Amino acid sequence: MFGYIVRRVLQAIPVFLGTTLLIYFMVFAMPGDPIVALFGDKGVNPAIAEHLRHQYHLDQPFIVQYLIYIGGVFVGDFGTSFSGQPVANILAQTFPVTIRLAILALLLEMIVGIGVGLISGLRKGKLFDASALVVSLIFISLPIFVIAFVFQFVFAIKLGWARPTVSGAANWGELILPAIVLATVSIAYIIRLTRSSVIETSGQDFVRTAYSKGLSGARVVRVHILRNSLIPVVTFLAVDFGVLLVGATVTEGIFNVPGVGRTLYQAIIRGEGPTVVSFVTVMVLIYLVVNLLTDLLYAALDPRIRYGK
Amino acid sequence: MSETPLLRISNLEVDFPTQGGSVRAVDGVNLELYAGQTLAIVGESGSGKSTTAHAIVDLLPGAGKVTGGSIVFDGQELVGATASQLEDIRGRLIGFVPQDPMSNLNPVWSVGFQVEEAIRANGVATGKKEVRDAAIDVLRKAGLSDAEQRLKQFPHQFSGGMRQRVLIGIGLAANPKLLIADEPTSALDVTVQRTILDHLDELTREKGTSVILITHDLGLAAERAEQLVVMYRGKIVESGPSREILTNPQHPYTKRLVAAAPSLASRRLTAGLSVAEADSEFDLTAVAAKRAARTEAGDVAISLADVTKVYSIRGSGFKSTPFTAVDRVSFDIKRGTTMALVGESGSGKSTVARMLLGLEKVTSGSIVIDGQAVSKLNAKQLFALRGRMQPVFQDPYGSLDPLRNIANTIAEPLVTHHVGNRAERTARVRELLEQVSLPWSISSRYPGELSGGQRQRVAIARALALKPDIVVLDEAVSALDVLVQAQILQLLAELQSELGLTYLFITHDLAVVRVIADEVCVMNKGQIVEAGTTSRIFESPAQEYTQNLLDAIPGANIRLGA
Numbered sequence: 001m002f003g004y005i006v007r008r009v010l011q012a013i014p015v016f017l018g019t020t021l022l023i024y025f026m027v028f029a030m031p032g033d034p035i036v037a038l039f040g041d042k043g044v045n046p047a048i049a050e051h052l053r054h055q056y057h058l059d060q061p062f063i064v065q066y067l068i069y070i071g072g073v074f075v076g077d078f079g080t081s082f083s084g085q086p087v088a089n090i091l092a093q094t095f096p097v098t099i100r101l102a103i104l105a106l107l108l109e110m111i112v113g114i115g116v117g118l119i120s121g122l123r124k125g126k127l128f129d130a131s132a133l134v135v136s137l138i139f140i141s142l143p144i145f146v147i148a149f150v151f152q153f154v155f156a157i158k159l160g161w162a163r164p165t166v167s168g169a170a171n172w173g174e175l176i177l178p179a180i181v182l183a184t185v186s187i188a189y190i191i192r193l194t195r196s197s198v199i200e201t202s203g204q205d206f207v208r209t210a211y212s213k214g215l216s217g218a219r220v221v222r223v224h225i226l227r228n229s230l231i232p233v234v235t236f237l238a239v240d241f242g243v244l245l246v247g248a249t250v251t252e253g254i255f256n257v258p259g260v261g262r263t264l265y266q267a268i269i270r271g272e273g274p275t276v277v278s279f280v281t282v283m284v285l286i287y288l289v290v291n292l293l294t295d296l297l298y299a300a301l302d303p304r305i306r307y308g309k
Numbered sequence: 310m311s312e313t314p315l316l317r318i319s320n321l322e323v324d325f326p327t328q329g330g331s332v333r334a335v336d337g338v339n340l341e342l343y344a345g346q347t348l349a350i351v352g353e354s355g356s357g358k359s360t361t362a363h364a365i366v367d368l369l370p371g372a373g374k375v376t377g378g379s380i381v382f383d384g385q386e387l388v389g390a391t392a393s394q395l396e397d398i399r400g401r402l403i404g405f406v407p408q409d410p411m412s413n414l415n416p417v418w419s420v421g422f423q424v425e426e427a428i429r430a431n432g433v434a435t436g437k438k439e440v441r442d443a444a445i446d447v448l449r450k451a452g453l454s455d456a457e458q459r460l461k462q463f464p465h466q467f468s469g470g471m472r473q474r475v476l477i478g479i480g481l482a483a484n485p486k487l488l489i490a491d492e493p494t495s496a497l498d499v500t501v502q503r504t505i506l507d508h509l510d511e512l513t514r515e516k517g518t519s520v521i522l523i524t525h526d527l528g529l530a531a532e533r534a535e536q537l538v539v540m541y542r543g544k545i546v547e548s549g550p551s552r553e554i555l556t557n558p559q560h561p562y563t564k565r566l567v568a569a570a571p572s573l574a575s576r577r578l579t580a581g582l583s584v585a586e587a588d589s590e591f592d593l594t595a596v597a598a599k600r601a602a603r604t605e606a607g608d609v610a611i612s613l614a615d616v617t618k619v620y621s622i623r624g625s626g627f628k629s630t631p632f633t634a635v636d637r638v639s640f641d642i643k644r645g646t647t648m649a650l651v652g653e654s655g656s657g658k659s660t661v662a663r664m665l666l667g668l669e670k671v672t673s674g675s676i677v678i679d680g681q682a683v684s685k686l687n688a689k690q691l692f693a694l695r696g697r698m699q700p701v702f703q704d705p706y707g708s709l710d711p712l713r714n715i716a717n718t719i720a721e722p723l724v725t726h727h728v729g730n731r732a733e734r735t736a737r738v739r740e741l742l743e744q745v746s747l748p749w750s751i752s753s754r755y756p757g758e759l760s761g762g763q764r765q766r767v768a769i770a771r772a773l774a775l776k777p778d779i780v781v782l783d784e785a786v787s788a789l790d791v792l793v794q795a796q797i798l799q800l801l802a803e804l805q806s807e808l809g810l811t812y813l814f815i816t817h818d819l820a821v822v823r824v825i826a827d828e829v830c831v832m833n834k835g836q837i838v839e840a841g842t843t844s845r846i847f848e849s850p851a852q853e854y855t856q857n858l859l860d861a862i863p864g865a866n867i868r869l870g871a
Contacts, residue, residue, distance in 0.1 A: 203370075204412065205407060205408075205409060205412040205413045206412065206413050206414055206415040206416075208368050208370070208407070208413075209405070209407050209413045209414070209476070209479075210415070210426075211368055211399065212366060212368060212399055212400065212404075212405035212407070212480075213399065213400045213405075213426065213427040213430055213431075213479060213482075214396055214397070214398075214399040214400025214401055214427070214430045214431050214483070215396070215400075215426065215427075215430045216393075216396055216430075217392060217396075219426075219430075223418075223426070224415050224418075227417060227418075228415065228416075228417055231417075301417065302416070302417055303416070303417060303419075303463040303465070304416055304417075304463070304465050
């Protein structure tokens, strides 16, 4: 097992270097000169522009720029944004907000998605199941910004249960409504995934054998049906958590959440190379870690899967 | 016996609702079982034997429902009992051993957990240590001597036989009064089957447990049970003491079953008996007797010399370990005769077939067919050879393309080898269907619409399409019900005498070999341990391994005609 983890981490190194290089190149190749853009409508002062270019290493060849940047990353220096703020500070401000949002959304997905999916699967063809299928289909079909605006309008503006937008502090309570919006589509998928998985497991021979042992119905469902059915669901959840952690541009934008998605979007618009690259670098790292954890979790849930020796 | 029976089933009816109305799977079944008795329910697939067993513990699959009759167990009516009453009875009073050891243990829980769960649910023991000790005890009794070390292991780390022992242990964990064993050994090799059934006999006899044994094998049923119930299409057609039914079957269906069972046929042959009932349409004894009377056939058609196959198995890291699946196998098959290759699973017999068919490369040694070394053939010659050598595989469900109708399936080799025009091919398909006794009307149907036996006939018709000289039959009748199996064996024998075919017949079932083969090679762990004519092998096996295989044929201990 340990050898497997080491191997996976070693594999992550070329993936990390490759993706950051690619992103760096894409930002580098973006049209327009970011330094000229900084001057806005005012005339460009060649001396200051030259100084800024030198300060941000923009006068160096591409590959040198990349190496200077990546060298900095390894000592915790993510560069400086054009507004003069260290990018590391921006990361430290935005990621906690997004992490809170992601945890709330994940909890909702687990409780509602698995709960409804399990009941649906056990009552296949009954009214509850049919309704759950229809409702989940509606949420899968709706674009997320529609859900966001409808929820914002109904729950925040009409009913007044929550604030329509999030304050700068972005504390847990304020994030519940955006988390619900963010979780809806995944919940719909999880209901369907859990449902079909429960139906499949319920038909397995070992479930009949479990009943034949004299186990109670509740125990068979909990120990034999649910546990086995959750294997694909947990994999989905883990990957989804990775997606949540890298921010939700649309939802964060609508609810004015000062998280990763919104900040990154603004940085792209402004052409802030170091900020964009740093955010994406952290996202790549998160993805690599989440993927590794997913695989390990999968092995922990299903003893038939064993990695390495 | 004057006491009241432990189990009394009267007028039991079980229906399965389908789209076209409900289907009656069990239709008015009556049976009685007394304490300490063993009763076998015999029948082909779909006869309702398993459904009857499942109905007793209310574990019918899908939407199946008991629609009539009563099941009284130990004075209690089980039809209409509440869920909690049934939970109390299951495991504690009625143990259940399911059919397929591969799918009946939950793959994500350790074996120990699954045994302990049964022990705890039935109140055999409480407290962590006591439950664990009881689990070890149960597994030891079921024949797992190293139970203590294996508690933490998962089902996939156990072999099929070991898993079945675990399931038997679970079934008997709470010392139930009744054990229902649903085809407990059908998925296992004959030798393993015998040890497990012997063990089950011992355990139940010790405790005086009654047993209902569900099986498709009449020989096995008669050997293990005093009482026999024969089911056909949801009804009991005959019941009574096993030996009586076997020696003097009354119902026409039972007569056919007795005549068709290869285990019994081989028994009759060994005993030099003929079957009294000549009205039976499939008499394997007669088929085999005809074969034995035939005069010696011609020259050598297939010759294998020191054929070896080595696979490399992925080991740890980048290393791979060589695994010898077939080890210096040599034999000759004479034209127009049948060579049977026998062995347990993993003995390498199917690998030999695949190499002969050219589907697998030979590591060393040579295969010579009609004087030509297969390895020296170029692509064109190999193509020509394949036209004269055709396979029939085990699984009639998997070996036919579900999207191709029967006529196209049978005509496919003709198209591949550019034989005839459209009209000629259609004529040939018609002729082939006739040869395998299938009506022309099925030619436009699809494999999904045929029964297992019909599909295997189609597979045989396809193999015969190019008028091959050699047919390789890899477990071609193993998946079929006894009656269908008998039909196919008879068909193969007829085709051989009509067309002078040479068969390589691969099977794990020695009973079938006795009926179909002229010569036998017994394989074990990639090597041929014994070879000879069928009668020689059966009458005086030289190797202990062969002797064990022969002893394991169900029904071997039954005396017939005495």
